[in-house]
Amino acid sequence: MAENYKIKVQNVTKEYDLFKTQSDKLKSFFLPAKNVPHFWALMGISFTVPAGETLGLIGVNGSGKSTISNIISGIIPQTTGKVDVKGDTSIVAISAGLRKNLTGRENIRLKSLMEGLTNEEIDExxxxxxxxxxxxxxxDQPVKSYSSGMKSRLGFSIAVHINPDILIIDEALxxxxxxxxxxxxxxxxxxxxxxxxxxxxSHALRQVELLCDKVAWINYGQLKMLGPTEEVTNKYREFTQWFKSLSKKQKRAFESxxxxxxxxxxxxxxQKQITDDYxxxxxxxxxxxxxxxxxFYGSVISEKMSVPNRLLTGFIGLLIIFFCLVNFSGHHVTRVLAHPRSILHPKKTLYVPNNRTHHNVIKQKHHKKGIHKK
Structure with a gap:
C-alpha cells in the first residue's frame, strides 16, 4: 500500500566543515582536509508531512530549522538520508531567490521562468x-535598494502566485x-x-498556533518533539521559560x-545504530x-570530490602547468621530454618557421628596392 504523503524526510543529516580561511576551503576541494572541525547542523531528522497538512517548525536560533527547509526545497543537499518531495516547492524567505542587481519586475519574470511558466502566463x-x-x-528599482520588508513582500507575492504544490515559509512574515x-x-x-x-x-508561536496542524520542534540539530500544535508549543514554552531563568554563565554552559x-x-x-534497529x-x-x-547515501549529491576525480583534476592541472612552462622555454615538447632539464634553460632566440622567414626576407628586399628607386 502506497504511503499518502507529500514530504518524507528520513535520517537526514547536514555537515559543515568549519574552515578558518577561504584558502583552506579552496585547498580542500583538491586535497583531503586535515584537522578541520566539523559541525553537524542536523543529526538524523525524520518526519512525514501528509498532503494538505500545515507543519510548523520551531526551535531556538541555530537549531537547524532553516537548514531542513532549504534541503526540502532543494536549495542545498543533505549529507546523508533521503528526502522525498512529491510536487513543486516554492520557498518564501527574506530575499530568497532574488537577484540584487535586477529590478523587482525582472525578478518576478526570472523566478517565474525558473518555475516553468511561459512569458504569456507571467504577463497575465x-x-x-x-x-x-x-x-x-x-x-522597477534594483532589489539591492529594498528594505528587508520589501524583499519579503515581493518574495511572498511571487511564491504564492506561482501556485506551488508545497509552500515553505521561512520567517517571511x-x-x-x-x-x-x-x-x-x-x-x-x-x-x-x-x-x-x-x-x-517561525519564532512567533502565536502565528504557529493559528496556522499549523502539527509542529516539529528542532532542538540543536535533533528532532526533539513532533505532534499536535498545542502540545508541542506548550512544551517549547516550558523550555524557553526554563532557559530564560538560567544565569548568563549557565546559558553559555548549556549552549556550549x-x-x-x-x-x-x-x-x-x-548509521550503525539505525542498522541495528532495522x-x-x-x-x-x-x-x-x-x-x-x-x-543514507543513495539519493545524496556529494559536495566533495571523490579520490579518482581529485587525482584526475590534479593530473590535468600538472599537464597545463607543464605545457605553459614548455611554451615559455621555447623548446619543443619532444626535446623537453628527452631532456627535462632544458625546461629550466629557456632559449634566448626566438626561431620563426622557415616559410614565414622566407616571406619576410622577400618583403624586406622589395622594400629596399622601393627606397633605392626613390
Whole structure:
C-alpha cells in the first residue's frame, strides 16, 4: 500500500566543515582536509508531512530549522538520508531567490521562468503579483535598494502566485507590517482550503498556533518533539521559560554543551545504530546493512570530490602547468621530454618557421628596392 504523503524526510543529516580561511576551503576541494572541525547542523531528522497538512517548525536560533527547509526545497543537499518531495516547492524567505542587481519586475519574470511558466502566463499574472506586493514604484528599482520588508513582500507575492504544490515559509512574515501580515495569513488560509501542503518556520508561536496542524520542534540539530500544535508549543514554552531563568554563565554552559554534541557527532555510529534497529525489526533480512547504506547515501549529491576525480583534476592541472612552462622555454615538447632539464634553460632566440622567414626576407628586399628607386 502506497504511503499518502507529500514530504518524507528520513535520517537526514547536514555537515559543515568549519574552515578558518577561504584558502583552506579552496585547498580542500583538491586535497583531503586535515584537522578541520566539523559541525553537524542536523543529526538524523525524520518526519512525514501528509498532503494538505500545515507543519510548523520551531526551535531556538541555530537549531537547524532553516537548514531542513532549504534541503526540502532543494536549495542545498543533505549529507546523508533521503528526502522525498512529491510536487513543486516554492520557498518564501527574506530575499530568497532574488537577484540584487535586477529590478523587482525582472525578478518576478526570472523566478517565474525558473518555475516553468511561459512569458504569456507571467504577463497575465504580473499585475496581480505587483498589486499584492504593494511596493509601489520600487518594482522597477534594483532589489539591492529594498528594505528587508520589501524583499519579503515581493518574495511572498511571487511564491504564492506561482501556485506551488508545497509552500515553505521561512520567517517571511516576521518583517512585514500588520496590513501585509493579514494579507499573507488570508492567502495561507486560502492555500489550506485548496489542500496545499505548507511548512511554516517561525519564532512567533502565536502565528504557529493559528496556522499549523502539527509542529516539529528542532532542538540543536535533533528532532526533539513532533505532534499536535498545542502540545508541542506548550512544551517549547516550558523550555524557553526554563532557559530564560538560567544565569548568563549557565546559558553559555548549556549552549556550549549542545554545540559540542553537534561537533562530535559520529555519522558512522549513527548509521550503525539505525542498522541495528532495522535488524531487530526485520531479523530475517540479510541485506539490512546494504539497505541502510542505500537509504543514507543513495539519493545524496556529494559536495566533495571523490579520490579518482581529485587525482584526475590534479593530473590535468600538472599537464597545463607543464605545457605553459614548455611554451615559455621555447623548446619543443619532444626535446623537453628527452631532456627535462632544458625546461629550466629557456632559449634566448626566438626561431620563426622557415616559410614565414622566407616571406619576410622577400618583403624586406622589395622594400629596399622601393627606397633605392626613390
Amino acid at each position: 499574472m504580473m499585475p496581480d503579483i505587483i498589486s499584492f506586493a504593494d511596493i509601489g514604484d520600487f518594482v 516576521s518583517v512585514g507590517d500588520d496590513t501585509f501580515y493579514q494579507k499573507c495569513v488570508d492567502k495561507i488560509s486560502d492555500f489550506k482550503k485548496q489542500g496545499k501542503t505548507i511548512i511554516f518556520v 554543551k549542545k554545540k559540542n554534541v553537534q561537533k562530535e557527532f559520529d555519522i558512522n555510529q549513527y 535488524s531487530k525489526k526485520h531479523p530475517d533480512d540479510r541485506h539490512a546493512q546494504s539497505k541502510i547504506k542505500k537509504l
